[in-house]
Amino acid sequence: MSDTILADMTALLDDLTKPKGSLGKLEDYALRMAGIQGRVPPRADRRAVFVLAGDHGVTDEGVSLYPRDVTAQMMANFMAGGAAVNVFARACGFDVYAVDAGVATDLPAWPALDPERSAPQESGGSPGFFGLKAMRGSANFARGPAMTDRQFATCLENGRRLALFASRSGYELVAVGDMGIGNTTSAAALLSALGFCPDDMVDRGTGIDDATLERKRLVIAGALDALGPFPAGPGGAARAGAAFCGPELATAAGLMLGLADARVACVLDGFPITAAAALACRLNPDAAACMFAGHQSRVRGHRPVLDALGLDPIVSLDMRLGEGTGAVLGGFVVGLACRVPAEMARFSQLTVSKAPSDEVDY
Amino acid sequence: MSDTILADMTALLDDLTKPKGSLGKLEDYALRMAGIQGRVPPRADRRAVFVLAGDHGVTDEGVSLYPRDVTAQMMANFMAGGAAVNVFARACGFDVYAVDAGVATDLPAWPALDPERSAPQESGGSPGFFGLKAMRGSANFARGPAMTDRQFATCLENGRRLALFASRSGYELVAVGDMGIGNTTSAAALLSALGFCPDDMVDRGTGIDDATLERKRLVIAGALDALGPFPAGPGGAARAGAAFCGPELATAAGLMLGLADARVACVLDGFPITAAAALACRLNPDAAACMFAGHQSRVRGHRPVLDALGLDPIVSLDMRLGEGTGAVLGGFVVGLACRVPAEMARFSQLTVSKAPSDEVDY
Numbered sequence: 001m002s003d004t005i006l007a008d009m010t011a012l013l014d015d016l017t018k019p020k021g022s023l024g025k026l027e028d029y030a031l032r033m034a035g036i037q038g039r040v041p042p043r044a045d046r047r048a049v050f051v052l053a054g055d056h057g058v059t060d061e062g063v064s065l066y067p068r069d070v071t072a073q074m075m076a077n078f079m080a081g082g083a084a085v086n087v088f089a090r091a092c093g094f095d096v097y098a099v100d101a102g103v104a105t106d107l108p109a110w111p112a113l114d115p116e117r118s119a120p121q122e123s124g125g126s127p128g129f130f131g132l133k134a135m136r137g138s139a140n141f142a143r144g145p146a147m148t149d150r151q152f153a154t155c156l157e158n159g160r161r162l163a164l165f166a167s168r169s170g171y172e173l174v175a176v177g178d179m180g181i182g183n184t185t186s187a188a189a190l191l192s193a194l195g196f197c198p199d200d201m202v203d204r205g206t207g208i209d210d211a212t213l214e215r216k217r218l219v220i221a222g223a224l225d226a227l228g229p230f231p232a233g234p235g236g237a238a239r240a241g242a243a244f245c246g247p248e249l250a251t252a253a254g255l256m257l258g259l260a261d262a263r264v265a266c267v268l269d270g271f272p273i274t275a276a277a278a279l280a281c282r283l284n285p286d287a288a289a290c291m292f293a294g295h296q297s298r299v300r301g302h303r304p305v306l307d308a309l310g311l312d313p314i315v316s317l318d319m320r321l322g323e324g325t326g327a328v329l330g331g332f333v334v335g336l337a338c339r340v341p342a343e344m345a346r347f348s349q350l351t352v353s354k355a356p357s358d359e360v361d362y
Numbered sequence: 363m364s365d366t367i368l369a370d371m372t373a374l375l376d377d378l379t380k381p382k383g384s385l386g387k388l389e390d391y392a393l394r395m396a397g398i399q400g401r402v403p404p405r406a407d408r409r410a411v412f413v414l415a416g417d418h419g420v421t422d423e424g425v426s427l428y429p430r431d432v433t434a435q436m437m438a439n440f441m442a443g444g445a446a447v448n449v450f451a452r453a454c455g456f457d458v459y460a461v462d463a464g465v466a467t468d469l470p471a472w473p474a475l476d477p478e479r480s481a482p483q484e485s486g487g488s489p490g491f492f493g494l495k496a497m498r499g500s501a502n503f504a505r506g507p508a509m510t511d512r513q514f515a516t517c518l519e520n521g522r523r524l525a526l527f528a529s530r531s532g533y534e535l536v537a538v539g540d541m542g543i544g545n546t547t548s549a550a551a552l553l554s555a556l557g558f559c560p561d562d563m564v565d566r567g568t569g570i571d572d573a574t575l576e577r578k579r580l581v582i583a584g585a586l587d588a589l590g591p592f593p594a595g596p597g598g599a600a601r602a603g604a605a606f607c608g609p610e611l612a613t614a615a616g617l618m619l620g621l622a623d624a625r626v627a628c629v630l631d632g633f634p635i636t637a638a639a640a641l642a643c644r645l646n647p648d649a650a651a652c653m654f655a656g657h658q659s660r661v662r663g664h665r666p667v668l669d670a671l672g673l674d675p676i677v678s679l680d681m682r683l684g685e686g687t688g689a690v691l692g693g694f695v696v697g698l699a700c701r702v703p704a705e706m707a708r709f710s711q712l713t714v715s716k717a718p719s720d721e722v723d724y
Contacts, residue, residue, distance in 0.1 A: 016446070017436070017439055017444065017445060017446075018445075018446050018683050019427075019428075019682075019683065022681065022682050022683040023446065023679075023681055023683055023687070024660060024679050024680030024681040024682065025679040025680050025681075026679060026681065065381075066381075074379070077379055077707055080707065082379065082705075082706055082707025083379060083380075083706065083707065084378070084379075084380050084385065084702060084706055086705075086706075087698075087701050087702050087705045087706055088698065088702075090701075090705070091697070091698045091701050092698070298386060314679075315677055315695075316678070317385075317386050317387040317388060317676075317695070318386030318387050319384065319385055319386040319387075319388065320381075320384050320386065321380050321381065321384040321385055325385070329695070329698070332694075333677075333679070333691070335453070336449075336450065336453045336454070336691070339449050339452075339453050340446060340449050340450075343444075343448075343449045343452070344444055344445065344446055344448075344449055345439055345442065345444025345445065
């Protein structure tokens, strides 16, 4: 953040008609947003959530409670407006984009948006759809890398295209969410390959039993042995990404890298998206500067990864749903933090008008 | 909560198209709201914040950084829409009511609402005003009770009138905020009289120095000695209320008691309002069932009081501003929790319509 922006934003916050610092973390968020956008006050009124969907070959190992078809069914739910993220987005003022980053099955022929254009002026609140199917689900990483290096590069590039779409469309804040049966397994393996302790990363996901949990552990341990080692640095990170990412997580990493380049704030959802963020930050350490942690999820591996990224979760409500729900709610708070300096009365305005016609000094 | 409502609400939450329990505390909030309202799903779309303002004679002891006139100046700021709570309310969908519960000085002649009627249909988003000045600031409790028993009863009654106004106006959720220079001193003394450890209750408020903090401690300790003892039970609580409440805190307690009687959910702001809640719950232990803790403030005495009330703060953002800001943000989350069961698709709906015209089984 430039010293000027920091000084200007701090001066503005201290000029608002409230005790200094009394809005706590909201003031920190406003400062960070000013730094990201390079303007005082920052703005986050125009907001979108991208729900990236993809399938995972590792579900063949029986690591998840839900059949893989649920990914495609939930895409239909997003497009119909009936999923949790749709409700959150309507309440919190976010446009919804559902992205087929690599769902295994064919999806209905929804009219697809072109990522090289900008958002349609009049969506009437309906979710937009992007068809960016880089593969029909990833390969089973218990038997080899989840995707080829070339597929991994395609996913990153697809994510960067979405970031350009977001920037071109004027979005000031982008929430990133995920849908993919099996993706807590993928995320745990990816994070382990990036150096996090595997035992801390493996959790029950959507509610699996002890036997499934143990299988999940063994599958990940075996794959780390077979596909590693993963050296520190961007090369090793890319290798880890191709080894373990589902298409939605690799696309999410690309989206975050693109948003960082475009200086658009990015709000992370839960554990899988935070794994993608860890990957993005390993590929480009500058990416973290544009990230907010939307929430602290109930998945146990989430917190150590947020700590490593230096991110403090905005809300903590024991959610573990994904889809971008936590990112949307956290992003709403960041939006509020930006409205405060834009809309509050200031001490330096010598008069603050009162209703109906009087004026008073502050 | 009736067993039927609990069972119906639980069944609905588990029928939503998401993993069971995956919305964490939001599901708890929806359950509590169903219990309060006695309907499934509950609603919290129509929301208001009442900012209760009053002055405190104890400011004569030099316990606050700000002059007492700021209370009236901030009332003007609320009415002009330029205070933090106005920004929060616009962003979070709350109507704002500024209440002169006992400001020391004359306020401008704003058109006052009649608490015996209901909210005007068309406010155009402008704050409403209630003139319920029970006194011109409380007396200095360093020299005697802050108010007479009769004044205390008047404040409680004024609060109950506001609750009836809220209920009659169809508000489904009411945030309660405060404005009163000196009211963390009043709240700390009140809570000490109610049995909390005085050393845990005294904090720096809006940022006082060590000498002022020590003075605040001594004033409270002296007044507890002089005006006590305060026996357990409603009688002692009423005596503590008259001894230490400013008019806005006594009115807040009455508002909470009235909301509980009307089964309207009430969201608490920070330390002073939580002190009023502790008083209300001592006067009527059933009142807690309708309360939510909007946030955890940075004031150190806040947490032990919330714990004693059995309330878990919804957000925790290191705010310590008052005005209802934390209550509005927390109340927004409760509103979202109510929208989820009302708007999400359900597994038991055999078909979920997709765009543009297909349907899919869940």
